[in-house]
Amino acid sequence: MDVSRAVATVRTVREFTDEPLDDAEIEQLIHAGRRAGSSKNLQRWGFVVVRDRSRLQELSAAGPWAGHIAGAAAAIALVVPDPRAPEAPLSIVFDIGRAAQNIVLTAWEMGIGSCPATVYEQVLVRGVLGYPDDHHCEYILSVGRPADPVRLTRPARAGGRLQLDDVLHHERW
Ligand SMILES: Cc1cc2nc3c(=O)[nH]c(=O)nc-3n(C[C@H](O)[C@H](O)[C@H](O)COP(=O)(O)O)c2cc1C
Numbered sequence: 001m002d003v004s005r006a007v008a009t010v011r012t013v014r015e016f017t018d019e020p021l022d023d024a025e026i027e028q029l030i031h032a033g034r035r036a037g038s039s040k041n042l043q044r045w046g047f048v049v050v051r052d053r054s055r056l057q058e059l060s061a062a063g064p065w066a067g068h069i070a071g072a073a074a075a076i077a078l079v080v081p082d083p084r085a086p087e088a089p090l091s092i093v094f095d096i097g098r099a100a101q102n103i104v105l106t107a108w109e110m111g112i113g114s115c116p117a118t119v120y121e122q123v124l125v126r127g128v129l130g131y132p133d134d135h136h137c138e139y140i141l142s143v144g145r146p147a148d149p150v151r152l153t154r155p156a157r158a159g160g161r162l163q164l165d166d167v168l169h170h171e172r173w
Pocket of ligand 1: 011012013014063065068115116117118119
């Protein structure tokens, strides 16, 4: 799959088969994340991979829309130095977004679906994952093979994205 096709067709997947992802597949996803360019090449990120079912269930309580984690083959927690710390640069969040999209697109190419979960229950997630106090996890990616494989090839639904004219500005806003 070429990049532009992956960009045009990737969609969120929230329901997964029971089939696990093997170590090589997980490593391929994390390689994709770690290869992202980052501000000053600082690479301020860590990826905590969870495959244990009971821990996935615990993480599915991370927020009101995190339930999909419970049925995922794996969760990839995106952990960064706390971007809310005084003087923390906004590039931390830009960089982890780039890494996340690398993971999402590489997964898509591999026939693996994904969905972000926004972490509201910070104490719970810190307790499950054990990252240092000065680090933060705002998003967790669920990954797994789609329960409905048609999702991998289904055409984009009309109206799913703003049109070019809605977002493109030439020269000035
Ligand atoms: C920053 C961010 C946070 C998101 N948080 C959640 C979430 O907590 N739970 C969830 O089910 N989906 C979450 N999503 C997925 C969005 O709902 C999804 O990308 C959007 O609806 C577009 O879906 P589509 O790609 O299938 O068209 C999140 C997406 C982003 C980019």
